[in-house]
Amino acid sequence: xxxxxxxxxxxxxxxxxxxxxxxxxxxxxxxxxxxxxxxxxxxxxxxxxxxxxxxxxxxxxxxxxxxxxxxxxxxxxxxxxxxxxxxxxxxxxxxxxxxxxxxxxxxxxxxxxxxxxxxxxxxxxxxxxxxxxxxxxxxxxxxxxxxxxxxxxxxxxxxxxxxxxxxxxxxxxxxxxxxxxxxxxxxxxxxxxxx
Amino acid sequence: xxxxxxxxxxxxxxxxxxxxxxxxxxxxxxxxxxxxxxxxxxxxxxxxxxxxxxxxxxxxxxxxxxxxxxxxxxxxxxxxxxxxxxxxxxxxxxxxxxxxxxxxxxxxxxxxxxxxxxxxxxxxxxxxxxxxxxxxxxxxxxxxxxxxxxxxxxxxxxxxxxxxxxxxxxxxxxxxxxxxxxxxxxxxxxxxxxxxxxxxxxxxxxxxxxxxxxxxxxxxxxxxxxxxxxxxxxxxxxxxxxxxxxxxxxxxxxxxxxxxxxxxxxxxxxxxx
Numbered sequence: 284x285x286x287x288x289x290x291x292x293x294x295x296x297x298x299x300x301x302x303x304x305x306x307x308x309x310x311x312x313x314x315x316x317x318x319x320x321x322x323x324x325x326x327x328x329x330x331x332x333x334x335x336x337x338x339x340x341x342x343x344x345x346x347x348x349x350x351x352x353x354x355x356x357x358x359x360x361x362x363x364x365x366x367x368x369x370x371x372x373x374x375x376x377x378x379x380x381x382x383x384x385x386x387x388x389x390x391x392x393x394x395x396x397x398x399x400x401x402x403x404x405x406x407x408x409x410x411x412x413x414x415x416x417x418x419x420x421x422x423x424x425x426x427x428x429x430x431x432x433x434x435x436x437x438x439x440x441x442x443x444x445x446x447x448x449x450x451x452x453x454x455x456x457x458x459x460x461x462x463x464x465x466x467x468x469x470x471x472x473x474x475x476x477x478x
Numbered sequence: 479x480x481x482x483x484x485x486x487x488x489x490x491x492x493x494x495x496x497x498x499x500x501x502x503x504x505x506x507x508x509x510x511x512x513x514x515x516x517x518x519x520x521x522x523x524x525x526x527x528x529x530x531x532x533x534x535x536x537x538x539x540x541x542x543x544x545x546x547x548x549x550x551x552x553x554x555x556x557x558x559x560x561x562x563x564x565x566x567x568x569x570x571x572x573x574x575x576x577x578x579x580x581x582x583x584x585x586x587x588x589x590x591x592x593x594x595x596x597x598x599x600x601x602x603x604x605x606x607x608x609x610x611x612x613x614x615x616x617x618x619x620x621x622x623x624x625x626x627x628x629x630x631x632x633x634x635x636x637x638x639x640x641x642x643x644x645x646x647x648x649x650x651x652x653x654x655x656x657x658x659x660x661x662x663x664x665x666x667x668x669x670x671x672x673x674x675x676x677x678x679x680x681x682x683x684x685x686x687x688x689x690x691x692x693x694x695x696x697x698x699x700x701x702x703x704x705x706x707x708x709x710x711x712x713x714x715x716x717x718x719x720x721x722x723x724x725x726x727x728x729x730x731x732x733x734x735x736x737x738x739x740x741x742x743x744x745x746x747x748x749x750x751x
Binding site for chain 2: 380
């Protein structure tokens with residue numbers, strides 16, 4: 284009898300593992316938040332934040348999940364960090380009160396608790412972005428998603444890309460509009476390691 | 479038209495100057511010409527980002543106080559004859575108020591740093607308010623102080639990476655220049671009063687301190703700007719015409735502002751770092 288119970292328990296274990304929510308922590312070396320803004324109607328200038336941290340949980344059976352990402356605004360980089368002949372570089376200007384106001388608002392936060400799935404794959408995140416003290420809904424589409432054990436460490440890793448958009452003026456960031464666009468494209472490239 | 483209105487020179491200098499000019503000329507007979515300063519400042523705020531006060535960020539607190547100061551000033555100008563103790567008392571109150579303005583920034587620092595920086599900033603704001611306020615009975619000296627404080631703080635802020643703060647301060651300077659110009663052209667003094675001096679002293683102090691906190695203004699630039707209202711008290715012959723007094727006093731105060739701006743430029747080049 285004991286053997287039968289033990290056998291049944293063994294058979295149930297894998298499915299129980301899949302059904303339970305899994306928790307992942309973003310790998311800061313492979314997770315970046317990028318943004319693109321129109322410049323004078325000529326081109327799109329892309330920048331990124333070099334430092335971010337966060338976690339997500341996913342339950343593929345229940346089709347639920349949560350996400351929390353903290354981005355350090357002072358880590359903004361647009362490839363223009365050297366002053367040259369100017370008093371300040373563009374990255375320094377972006378940290379100023381004209382844009383991210385990093386001294387007063389050193390972090391921005393994205394929290395999502397609604398996740399849409401296509402099968403077992405998350406395809407959309409609905410959450411709130413808090414920037415410059417203003418919280419507004421932002422939806423991110425998960426364009427790419429893969430979970431697999433790392434080739435070397437064998438630890439489970441999930442990675443992918445997510446895209447979205449927002450209007451910076453809605454967060455009170457109005458300097459330079461319309462020469463520097465109001466519409467901001469967001470691209471998040473991420474890899475997260477299972478806890 | 480829209481392209482014209484979003485030009486920084488129009489937002490921070492031209493239209494604030496016109497607003498200051500109109501306010502000075504039209505309101506002088508009503509003894510309200512001191513509102514010229516807030517007319518220029520409010521014009522720039524409207525054009526640059528508009529009047530929004532939620533959430534109450536540091537810059538929005540400065541905006542709010544900049545709009546409240548002239549109201550209190552007008553009330554004081556009409557309600558009572560200022561006594562000698564008024565300037566120091568209002569200065570201390572303004573210094574204390576600056577702690578509230580920068581609370582969100584100060585609370586992110588270590589206690590020792592917060593006390594040192596908060597105390598230094600409160601002293602700077604109190605100094606600017608106190609010594610600018612003491613010029614309330616001499617509209618030419620008050621105008622010269624406002625012109626140099628606004629222009630100096632504004633250009634320094636632009637060099638220190640904040641165009642918004644720069645335009646606000648330059649608008650204050652432009653409106654003060656208009657206030658001075660009306661007196662130079664008519665050859666007659668108009669009432670500056672507490673409405674003008676409290677607005678210029680408080681806004682210049684707070685905008686300078688905000689640029690230090692939120693942009694990259696070196697602290698010693700504020701120290702260089704501090705003597706501006708004192709220089710506006712330079713003794714000059716009373717028999718000089720108004721335009722002569724205005725030119726002499728503005729020359730003295732603007733020289734100090736120019737030195738402050740030069741120091742910011744040097745620091746941005748890494749020369750004093």
